[in-house]
Amino acid sequence: MSTVNLNKPLSKPLLRIEDLRVCFDTYAGTVQAVRGVDLDLRPGEVLAIVGESGCGKSVTAQAVMQLNPSPPARVESGRILMDGQDLLALTDRQMRQIRGREISMIFQDPMTSLNPTARIGRQIEESILQHRRVSRAEARARAVETLGLVGIANPQARMRQYPYEFSGGMRQRVMIAMALVCSPKILIADEPTTALDVTIQSQIIDLLLDLRKKLGTTILIITHDMGVVADIADRVAVMYAGLIVEQGTVRELFYQPRHPYTAGLLNSIPRMNQRKTALVPIEGNPPDLLHPPAGCPFAGRCGRCMRICAESMPDKTQLTGEHFVRCWLEHEYAPGREASRVP
Amino acid sequence: MFLEVKGLKKYFPLSGRRVLRAVDDVSFSIRRGETMGLVGESGCGKTTLGRTIIGLYPPTDGEILLEGRSITRLKGREAYALTKDIQMIFQDPYASLNPRMTVSDIIAEGLDLHGMYKNAARQQRVFELLHMVGMLPEHASRFPHEFSGGQRQRIGIARALAVEPRLIICDEPISALDVSIQAQVINLLQKLQQELGLTYLFIAHDLAVVEHISTRIGVMYLGALVELGEAHALMANPLHPYTRALLSAVPFADPDASRARKRIRLAGEVPSPVSVTQGCKFQTRCPYCTEECTRSMPPMRQAGPDHAIACFHAEAVG
Numbered sequence: 001m002s003t004v005n006l007n008k009p010l011s012k013p014l015l016r017i018e019d020l021r022v023c024f025d026t027y028a029g030t031v032q033a034v035r036g037v038d039l040d041l042r043p044g045e046v047l048a049i050v051g052e053s054g055c056g057k058s059v060t061a062q063a064v065m066q067l068n069p070s071p072p073a074r075v076e077s078g079r080i081l082m083d084g085q086d087l088l089a090l091t092d093r094q095m096r097q098i099r100g101r102e103i104s105m106i107f108q109d110p111m112t113s114l115n116p117t118a119r120i121g122r123q124i125e126e127s128i129l130q131h132r133r134v135s136r137a138e139a140r141a142r143a144v145e146t147l148g149l150v151g152i153a154n155p156q157a158r159m160r161q162y163p164y165e166f167s168g169g170m171r172q173r174v175m176i177a178m179a180l181v182c183s184p185k186i187l188i189a190d191e192p193t194t195a196l197d198v199t200i201q202s203q204i205i206d207l208l209l210d211l212r213k214k215l216g217t218t219i220l221i222i223t224h225d226m227g228v229v230a231d232i233a234d235r236v237a238v239m240y241a242g243l244i245v246e247q248g249t250v251r252e253l254f255y256q257p258r259h260p261y262t263a264g265l266l267n268s269i270p271r272m273n274q275r276k277t278a279l280v281p282i283e284g285n286p287p288d289l290l291h292p293p294a295g296c297p298f299a300g301r302c303g304r305c306m307r308i309c310a311e312s313m314p315d316k317t318q319l320t321g322e323h324f325v326r327c328w329l330e331h332e333y334a335p336g337r338e339a340s341r342v343p
Numbered sequence: 344m345f346l347e348v349k350g351l352k353k354y355f356p357l358s359g360r361r362v363l364r365a366v367d368d369v370s371f372s373i374r375r376g377e378t379m380g381l382v383g384e385s386g387c388g389k390t391t392l393g394r395t396i397i398g399l400y401p402p403t404d405g406e407i408l409l410e411g412r413s414i415t416r417l418k419g420r421e422a423y424a425l426t427k428d429i430q431m432i433f434q435d436p437y438a439s440l441n442p443r444m445t446v447s448d449i450i451a452e453g454l455d456l457h458g459m460y461k462n463a464a465r466q467q468r469v470f471e472l473l474h475m476v477g478m479l480p481e482h483a484s485r486f487p488h489e490f491s492g493g494q495r496q497r498i499g500i501a502r503a504l505a506v507e508p509r510l511i512i513c514d515e516p517i518s519a520l521d522v523s524i525q526a527q528v529i530n531l532l533q534k535l536q537q538e539l540g541l542t543y544l545f546i547a548h549d550l551a552v553v554e555h556i557s558t559r560i561g562v563m564y565l566g567a568l569v570e571l572g573e574a575h576a577l578m579a580n581p582l583h584p585y586t587r588a589l590l591s592a593v594p595f596a597d598p599d600a601s602r603a604r605k606r607i608r609l610a611g612e613v614p615s616p617v618s619v620t621q622g623c624k625f626q627t628r629c630p631y632c633t634e635e636c637t638r639s640m641p642p643m644r645q646a647g648p649d650h651a652i653a654c655f656h657a658e659a660v661g
Binding site: 052053167168169170197198199200201202203205224225226227228229230231233250251254264265266268269270271272273278279280281282283285 | 384385491493494521522523524525526527529530533548550551552554555575578579588589590592593594595596597598599601602606608609612
């Protein structure tokens with residue numbers, strides 16, 4: 001298991017998201033989907049963004065690729081820096097050179113992301129020819145090689161097949177092959193295993209970790225599944241109502257969760273091989289981001305809510321080199337802060 | 344026995360004389376007041392099994408008994424009356440509520456059809472049901488789109504409870520919900536079971552959830568039941584090679600333990616339920632497959648107290 005060595009200076013981030021704010025203009029008003037996200041993606045790591053539907057995790061990932069449909073989506077502020085360049089300032093044409101070549105993305109449902117009327121081989125070659133000055137024969141050779149790399153048996157023959165001839169797990173492998181064919185530095189995987197059965201899910205997780213090892217690809221994975229996070233991530237960012245409420249190494253997050261939301265999430269999942277104890281749900285629902293609350297967005301559902309929580313948004317409190325939390329309970333003047341610490 | 348399913352088959356005819364064997368010779372029984380969990384991967388036939396039991400699909404063969412009375416091929420008035428005994432909760436709370444009906448009308452639809460609770464009593468009953476599922480009387484006059492997924496699922500549960508059924512088939516009732524909401528609905532289902540003495544057939548693919556809620560669990564593969572037993576015993580000591588592989592694939596929210604777990608990797612993928620095979624359904628992916636397995640389907644046999652498996656070699660697997 002890879003852990004981050006705190007004595008070593010942290011490597012320079014490959015991608016840096018600074019104060020990203022994304023909103024959606026709807027008839028009902030403006031939905032503030034992402035409300036100030038800062039995130040560093042370091043070379044070679046697997047960073048997971050975890051959260052429930054509507055928390056802004058996918059919108060954040062799609063903002064990096066500039067795939068949020070606009071309108072209604074609008075980036076209100078923020079920078080997304082890669083090699084000192086702000087991706088948000090690029091033209092559409094320049095951005096097309098980044099997508100697929102520098103950063104690639106795979107999605108939850110591989111069937112809707114593939115063209116049902118074109119052969120798999122042609123679709124993969126297409127993404128090579130977009131970015132590289134190579135002949136079709138060279139592109140084909142590269143496509144076959146990549147299909148083999150993602151564990152598709154008999155790639156020569158399968159190149160000539162259509163998406164419907166592949167199973168769900170195999171389609172996701174094809175998507176991964178297509179994403180990696182131009183050797184991007186970053187792979188963004190948005191719920192890559194959610195539509196798959198558990199046995200296939202574990203194969204895809206193995207594949208992603210194997211590709212990271214072989215190719216050194218940096219992976220940003222978006223998921224709601226804490227089990228998947230536990231298996232794949234080096235670091236984790238927990239999002240709630242458009243904000244990162246807690247972030248740290250995977251062990252810090254699971255073994256010393258400090259935000260009541262993170263702790264609540266972990267408590268509400270049933271575990272296998274544990275004798276029955278009633279589950280502890282998080283009562284209530286996430287806030288409506290048409291009218292985001294002034295204070296902590298979790299205040300209404302939090303068992304340890306104080307008066308200040310409803311009034312103003314807590315800043316980040318850095319707990320270790322990696323671990324921070326946005327919670328008034330962790331503020332240095334918070335009552336009983338020491339007592340609440342988990343040893 | 345409260346519910347008995349004997350040799351149930353549900354085949355769907357396809358073009359060119361091909362047959363899809365969705366449920367292939369399944370037998371089990373459920374005791375009154377217990378929760379029987381049914382797990383398996385997509386396409387294993389667990390939903391078809393649930394729908395056949397409630398009578399949405401006529402079975403191809405086999406027998407279903409509710410308290411000793413056959414409910415297998417009921418028609419007309421009898422089939423109608425059965426919907427008072429068995430109700431269903433569906434996976435997608437967005438698709439399973441009529442968007443043009445008020446919550447009150449959705450919940451009371453069964454009451455109206457069966458002529459129960461008329462006039463003022465009907466309103467009172469709707470409020471009572473809303474209260475039971477943790478909602479408020481003022482929700483009765485609203486429409487489904489005004490509610491979140493978790494609340495809609497509560498409405499679906501209230502609708503199922505309205506006609507005072509004894510058996511509820513829960514088909515993936517929480518898979519469409521967010522993690523923090525899932526626990527709310529699980530706790531609600533357990534509370535209602537205790538209060539009303541309900542019996543559940545709980546169909547889901549999330550093994551940890553099924554273990555949590557079930558007293559007994561059945562594992563399905565390609566239309567067949569391969570293992571059946573007391574929930575904790577089965578999860579702690581799975582015997583069928585498929586169950587073992589399935590359980591080992593589930594990641595859990597504990598990074599050190601999850602990464603250290605021993606995994607059994609299965610070769611290939613689930614074959615099509617259309618291709619006709621002889622012998623064990625799991626033979627194409629089973630590492631312990633022998634010639635015997637290709638000749639005949641291993642029958643269900645006792646492997647421990649309240650633990651049965653359909654495998655010739657389970658003892659050798661250990």
